[in-house]
Amino acid sequence: MLHSSYIEISKSALQNNIHFIKGIIGPNVQLSSVIKGNAYGHGIEQFAPLAQASGIRHFSVFSADEAERLLQSLPKPTTLMIMGYIGNEALEWAIANDIEFFVFDIDRLEEATKVAKKLGKQAKVHIEVETGMNRTGFESSELPQTINSLINASDYISLQGVCTHFAGAESYQNHERIMAQVASFKQQVQQLKRNSLTPAQLHTACSAAMVAYPETHYDMVRIGIMQYGFWPSPETFRQYISQQEEKIDPLRRIINWKSNVMAIKHVSHGEYIGYGTSFQAPRDMTLAIVPVGYAWGYSRNLSNLGHVLIKGVRANVVGTINMNGMMVDITDIPDVQKHEEVVLLGVQGSESITVASFGELSTQLNYELLTRLPVNIPRLIVD
Structure with a gap:
């Protein structure tokens, strides 16, 4: 081998993890596979086709460049959703390719409307609302203007979803903050519905929320770390395992x-x-x-x-x-x-x-250690 190291990705371990996650959410909730950060270090080009072959029909990425890599990697058509960065100059490409994307400010909404009108094709957007994470998302005070823009652009904007992100569902110390976010999300969704804006999907839950807050499953969950075989935190794992008769980790590292x-x-x-x-x-x-x-x-x-x-x-x-x-x-x-x-x-x-043992020794998170694995280390698929 030309390279000094290589990474093996286990097909059977991934199938095990997807089966476990689907068992938690049930048949009526869609599983979106989050593959930002080069599929958490596992490699978009290697992981995504494997996930698709294992039954995944929806993928979430952070940015347009990740979406492009994903689009080129998948053998079959699927739903792609950009949760974060997409420059205005990339909107035409995204809309033309039926790629869905988060909208969390008026500028992106207005630009998406212009491009969709130019293409004669609806933009598939997910409105992200601010509920307390204080990162991205429309503030509640911006919602009336957002509603007006959506109504006026109804010929060019398809409201695929309304979403938010929780600020630390992996730790019970954030419980009150999470519950306040849940209440805020429900309130803002109702405000949209009162104005005849009914999204195709509601989605809020990451891996930790999927386990700790079942009421947040809604229509879809966005799962990253758990599909790769890792728990969001030791606390999340303890919460799950305490409710099980068999005290064995059901996840397998891939x-x-x-x-x-x-x-x-x-x-x-x-x-x-x-x-x-x-x-x-x-x-x-x-x-x-x-x-x-x-x-x-x-x-x-x-x-x-x-x-x-x-x-x-x-x-x-x-x-x-x-x-x-x-x-x-x-x-x-x-x-x-x-x-x-x-x-x-x-x-x-x-x-x-384990990655956890690395983290304990180097004060880095599982997420950080995995995503720092260089892209040019070969990734090989094994059973």
Whole structure:
């Protein structure tokens, strides 16, 4: 292989996760697969066709460039929805290709109307309302103007949805804030309906809200992290598992990140390893040099803290992680050879290295660590 590491994406694990999620939401709620951030690091081009083959019929991305990558990757037509950035110059492309998109300010609504009129084709929009996240969304004070604009542009704007996003459904400490958002959302939806604006879909729930607030499922849920096999937070997992007789995690991680031993090095007791003096050999040591460093998404914060799997055994990272490499202690792992498989993330034998363990060591979130995996690491589909 030309590359120094590669990522495996498990088809059976994804099918398991989608089946589990659909079991929670039931047959009458649509599942939108959120694949922003390069499918949370898993690779849009590799993940999306796999998800479509597993029964996904609706995808959500953040930006127009992600939508374009998705459009080029899928073998069959599907529904695409842009939740965030789309420049005015990209609206014509989006509308022409039947791509749905969030509208959260008057400028985008007016521009979409102009472009739709020019094309003689309706723009499929989802009105995002502000309920307390204070990020994007029409303020309640802007709703009357928004309603007037929608009514006046009814020939060119198709109201596909009304939506909002919750500010921290993964933690109970945000419970009151979430409930206030739910109340605000309901109120604003009713205001739209009183003006004869009835959206095709209502949607508010992310992974955490899907589990913690079943009343927020509405017509569709937008699921990111859980389809990849990760819980939004330990608290969300505890909440779910406490209600189950069988205390087993129903999700399966679909990602394995692997490399190999590039070289083997013997170091004498007392010698420093790598840059600086952060690690001094406490004994004669044998090291495996692994050709993955912070340029490849393996955080420098894991220097002297991280670990990998070699021959099914945990091997500690020693010394400072380099741009393109790291050193790991294999002194107590017999018969390690050059080119030996190294698991950076995932399972080998009976051992596993989880993203959560990375997060605990480097103070990064699951989401952050996954999305930092470079796009040019090959992603391979496995059973």
